Amino acid sequence: MSILGTRVLRTEDPRFLTAGGVYTADVALPGACHVQFVRSAVAHARIRAVDVSAALQAPGVIAAFTGADLGGLPLPSPVSRRISAEMAQPLLARDVVRYVGEPLAVVVTDAAYQGEDAADLVDVDHQMLPAVIDPEQAAAGASGLLFPGAGSNIAATFGDAAGLRPDLFDGCDVVVSRTIVNQRVAPAPMEARAAAATWDPGGRLTAWIPNQGAQDTRAALAAMLGIDPAQVRVITPDVGGAFGAKFGADPEHALVCWVARRLGRPARWAETRAENLVAMTHGRAQRQTVTIGGSRDGTVAAYRLEILQDAGAYPRFGAVLPAATILMAPGPYAFGRVEAVARSVVTNTTPVGAYRGAGRPEATAAVERAIDLFAAEIVMDPAEVRRKNLLPRFTEPHTTAFGAVYDSGDYPAALAKVLDAAGYSGLRDEQARRRAAGGAVQLGIGLSCYVEITGPGVEAGGPSENATVEIHPDGSATILTGTSPHGQGHATVWAMLASEELGIPLGEITMKWGDTDLVPEGGGTGGSRSLQQGGAAVQQAARELVSLARQRAARQLEASPADLVFDAGRSAFAVAGDPDISVPLTALAASERLAVRTVFRAPGPTFPFGAHLAVVEVDTETGKAVLRRVVTVDDAGTVINPTLAEGQRHGGIAQGAAQAFLEEFSYDADGNPLTTTFADYAFVSATEMPSFELADMATPTRYNPLGAKGIGEAATIGATPAVQNAIVDALAHLGVRHVDMPASPQRIWEALQAASVAGRAQQPQT
Numbered sequence: 001m002s003i004l005g006t007r008v009l010r011t012e013d014p015r016f017l018t019a020g021g022v023y024t025a026d027v028a029l030p031g032a033c034h035v036q037f038v039r040s041a042v043a044h045a046r047i048r049a050v051d052v053s054a055a056l057q058a059p060g061v062i063a064a065f066t067g068a069d070l071g072g073l074p075l076p077s078p079v080s081r082r083i084s085a086e087m088a089q090p091l092l093a094r095d096v097v098r099y100v101g102e103p104l105a106v107v108v109t110d111a112a113y114q115g116e117d118a119a120d121l122v123d124v125d126h127q128m129l130p131a132v133i134d135p136e137q138a139a140a141g142a143s144g145l146l147f148p149g150a151g152s153n154i155a156a157t158f159g160d161a162a163g164l165r166p167d168l169f170d171g172c173d174v175v176v177s178r179t180i181v182n183q184r185v186a187p188a189p190m191e192a193r194a195a196a197a198t199w200d201p202g203g204r205l206t207a208w209i210p211n212q213g214a215q216d217t218r219a220a221l222a223a224m225l226g227i228d229p230a231q232v233r234v235i236t237p238d239v240g241g242a243f244g245a246k247f248g249a250d251p252e253h254a255l256v257c258w259v260a261r262r263l264g265r266p267a268r269w270a271e272t273r274a275e276n277l278v279a280m281t282h283g284r285a286q287r288q289t290v291t292i293g294g295s296r297d298g299t300v301a302a303y304r305l306e307i308l309q310d311a312g313a314y315p316r317f318g319a320v321l322p323a324a325t326i327l328m329a330p331g332p333y334a335f336g337r338v339e340a341v342a343r344s345v346v347t348n349t350t351p352v353g354a355y356r357g358a359g360r361p362e363a364t365a366a367v368e369r370a371i372d373l374f375a376a377e378i379v380m381d382p383a384e385v386r387r388k389n390l391l392p393r394f395t396e397p398h399t400t401a402f403g404a405v406y407d408s409g410d411y412p413a414a415l416a417k418v419l420d421a422a423g424y425s426g427l428r429d430e431q432a433r434r435r436a437a438g439g440a441v442q443l444g445i446g447l448s449c450y451v452e453i454t455g456p457g458v459e460a461g462g463p464s465e466n467a468t469v470e471i472h473p474d475g476s477a478t479i480l481t482g483t484s485p486h487g488q489g490h491a492t493v494w495a496m497l498a499s500e501e502l503g504i505p506l507g508e509i510t511m512k513w514g515d516t517d518l519v520p521e522g523g524g525t526g527g528s529r530s531l532q533q534g535g536a537a538v539q540q541a542a543r544e545l546v547s548l549a550r551q552r553a554a555r556q557l558e559a560s561p562a563d564l565v566f567d568a569g570r571s572a573f574a575v576a577g578d579p580d581i582s583v584p585l586t587a588l589a590a591s592e593r594l595a596v597r598t599v600f601r602a603p604g605p606t607f608p609f610g611a612h613l614a615v616v617e618v619d620t621e622t623g624k625a626v627l628r629r630v631v632t633v634d635d636a637g638t639v640i641n642p643t644l645a646e647g648q649r650h651g652g653i654a655q656g657a658a659q660a661f662l663e664e665f666s667y668d669a670d671g672n673p674l675t676t677t678f679a680d681y682a683f684v685s686a687t688e689m690p691s692f693e694l695a696d697m698a699t700p701t702r703y704n705p706l707g708a709k710g711i712g713e714a715a716t717i718g719a720t721p722a723v724q725n726a727i728v729d730a731l732a733h734l735g736v737r738h739v740d741m742p743a744s745p746q747r748i749w750e751a752l753q754a755a756s757v758a759g760r761a762q763q764p765q766t
């Protein structure tokens with residue numbers, strides 16, 4: 001029986017549950033000094049002077065540095081060629097600070113606590129500049145420019161340069177338009193950022209950094225430090241979650257390395273939660289205008305998405321994510337005409353980066369809200385509108401208007417399955433009963449259908465990943481992988497894949513990753529790429545290893561390779577028809593090193609899809625929404641380990657639902673962050689979540705031999721609009737058409753008040 005598709009428990013967990021992990025802050029680095037960042041307390045100001053003299057007198061202080069000390073370092077290059085070099089973030093602010101939390105000096109101490117005290121003594125002389133917080137105002141440029149040299153606050157534009165088509169909605173009976181907010185959220189991994197660094201006498205750096213791909217982190221560090229990547233070794237200790245925000249390296253990581261070199265002494269840093277909330281990149285932060293038009297029979301003829309992306313103070317990955325949102329704008333629908341454009345603007349807020357889904361949840365949120373707005377306008381069941389407009393099942397790749405090539409899909413089946421699993425008509429009956437009874441607590445049912453892109457790669461020839469499999473004479477095996485798990489369970493699944501091919505027990509297989517000296521190349525873990533490329537590479541390496549071993553076994557057994565059969569049960573080759581004449585892999589490994597390194601290359605990304613249904617109860621007197629049920633179909637092709645895939649779905653649903661009704665990183669008009677602790681940032685916990693109901697569906701892809709697509713982000717993408725739509729649906733009979741996220745009690749209450757005022761205004765006057 002195959003081990004693939006079975007519920008193998010995570011082999012990683014016994015260590016985490018007993019001895020505990022070894023995170024960057026736990027890495028022993030004798031003699032290390034501690035780096036404390038002095039961060040801007042104001043959103044936008046010209047720096048007249050940074051005086052570190054008082055800090056230098058404080059107990060334990062070894063040194064203090066400001067931007068002026070970093071003269072020799074190159075300015076980081078922009079994340080994309082589209083973005084003006086004027087908008088680069090110096091490692092320490094020089095002349096201007098542009099967001100609360102921007103590093104402007106460092107204090108180096110013997111002990112970490114001394115740094116916190118000493119940083120308070122650094123005196124910054126500011127000349128305040130107007131803070132630009134609202135992205136619309138930023139785009140208009142009326143309240144000032146963040147980078148006068150760039151001539152505009154618009155960092156990049158995307159979509160058809162010719163502009164919007166005036167005739168897009170011609171012939172539509174009904175056209176609905178609305179501006180909606182896909183709010184800024186904090187990735188909030190359990191482990192905040194950290195770094196530890198030391199230089200050897202030959203001038204080579206070793207840096208321990210929690211990351212999503214040591215090779216990318218090495219490249220980013222080398223670029224910021226102005227050195228050759230070969231001079232950098234990155235080691236990835238255990239990583240306590242990343243959610244997209246630990247790719248590459250941040251200025252803080254490079255500065256820790258720079259301090260270690262400057263002082264000739266190992267250096268380390270581990271940030272606090274409050275620091276993490278203001279200074280790690282944020283996610284989402286789009287304002288979207290959706291326009292949808294069609295006929296009263298429910299057919300959508302045209303859809304337009306206009307995106308205003310808040311990139312934060314310095315354009316990072318978030319500034320270019322609208323490209324992904326545009327690519328996925330039409331989602332799983334067969335709309336006749338689609339159009340999408342975007343502008344990314346800089347504001348005096350924390351830079352925006354990738355966050356679970358990275359551009360795709362925004363696309364799904366927009367189109368799924370648009371479908372519900374359209375359904376409400378034509379008074380049709382939103383499930384019916386979706387059914388009418390979904391692309392029919394396809395088995396050959398389908399190319400969209402924006403050039404995305406969907407590999408395989410059956411969107412109507414996913415919708416049918418979720419409606420069936422949830423008991424949709426029964427839920428609508430229950431809703432009707434509650435509405436008729438007129439109680440305070442009303443029921444809302446929300447749907448979302450999605451398709452997303454996983455494993456996108458920019459490499460010519462298709463996205464790829466490498467793996468090495470080695471068998472040792474003692475019967476154990478080692479896998480080296482270019483992926484970089486931080487909660488996804490690759491050690492378990494990669495071992496399952498190798499065990500299946502080689503017959504080596506899981507307990508005998510060790511996986512290594514995240515050390516650039518050991519695995520110099522690799523794409524890391526992001527975009528839910530790992531199984532379909534990294535896992536496929538492990539399978540390919542194991543198969544190639546069996547082929548190599550077959551040649552050697554044939555020599556030993558003096559047989560023709562074709563006459564040998566590999567018995568994975570015994571992990572041995574035997575002569576066909578004569579199982580007693582055999583040679584085990586271990587014996588072959590004893591006589592000569594038995595290892596294969598391979599690169600798996602996929603023809604392209606894959607497109608997982610699904611449908612989510614959320615049920616909420618909303619108290620129409622207090623505005624409080626409670627999530628009662630989430631039922632999902634998340635089709636990621638063939639599933640290799642259902643326990644891990646379901647774990648990904650659980651985490652994704654919770655994170656996605658949290659955006660809909662709880663989480664928001666917010667600022668006041670002056671750019672002061674208002675949500676810098678978990679007391680203010682409504683971080684989701686298990687108590688806000690019901691048990692999730694997961695229905696199975698698997699439409700394999702032909703883009704890898706596993707048939708697997710990604711599952712790491714899918715549920716985050718599906719859950720947000722389903723929950724938001726459910727909240728609006730609970731209030732629909734009271735005249736509410738939309739509630740922005742997070743649908744807090746206040747927002748819900750305000751929407752109800754506005755609807756009731758509007759309703760009264762429409763009543764005939766007596």
Ligand code: MCN
Binds near residue numbers: 486525526535710713
């Ligand atoms: N899997 C499977 N069958 C499939 C697809 C996946 O059994 N058809 C399994 C894989 O073997 C793997 C897991 O599910 O164990 C996720 O695989 P995959 O979909 O390939 O995604 P990645 O491993 O590349 O994970 C990346 C994804 C991303 S992009 C974010 S963001 C995210 C996420 O994973 N961040 C996470 N999940 C996270 N989970 C944790 N605990 N922490 C994070 O920071």
